Amino acid sequence: MLEALASFALYFATAIVLLFVFQAVYMAVTPHRETELIKGGNVAAATAYIGALIGFVLPLASALANSVSLVDFAIWGVIAGVVQVLTWVVVRTFFYKNISESIVAGTLAPALKLAGVSVSVGILNAASMTY
Template sequence: MTTIIATLSGLVPFLMYFGTALILLMLFMSIYMRLTPNDEIALIKDNNAAASVVLSAAFVGFSIPLASAAANSVNLVDFIVWGLVAGMAQLLVFLVFRRFYPLVSERISKGEIAVSIKLAGLSVTVGMLNAACITY
């Protein structure tokens, strides 16, 4: 019984970190979808695979460093700060990519998968690097 009680003592911190992570994820996705001229949700409902690939990769690309921030933070405030830093880094990647591919949004709207895969790969790659840098 003592082991179970000791194990469950981590439930409150888990709920705090997990709840905060979900809020940060929703905040990131809200900002991400505002940065793009596309209505990704409508495109996905219309079976646009290109939009689905990019939006899914944005979720994953941000979730990876967010998980690293949760695992390496010293407290909840530290987690929030590094989660916000990770989000800004991921959003910056999209803005830089858009500079090199100015028609990316139009191409995604048309369902062009090649540019979507490239942006998706970049989002996940930068997310992994971002996560590695949030270790101390």
């Protein structure tokens, strides 16, 4: 039992570290400041950010459930983060160049679209990690 608890703690702690690293990288990549916008009550920023978090955590959970080792889990967790950051880059580059400005302005529709794309890509990413 103690061995299982130690394994749980190690995997859970790794997942939390990956989550914090993802958040830091994601916020560094986006030109707007999610934390400030969300503290200021910007629903569009919160919506887009939550979509990115869910889009990351879904494949992270899949990797956690399907990994064969802690290193395997960590590698797939990093891949999940890269895919989610690339989702932001692709949406901004090819589909909605002014999405950051729209989010800063509090325009909800583009933020909802970004959140939906982020979650959708996360679901596909998670399903792809069931090997």
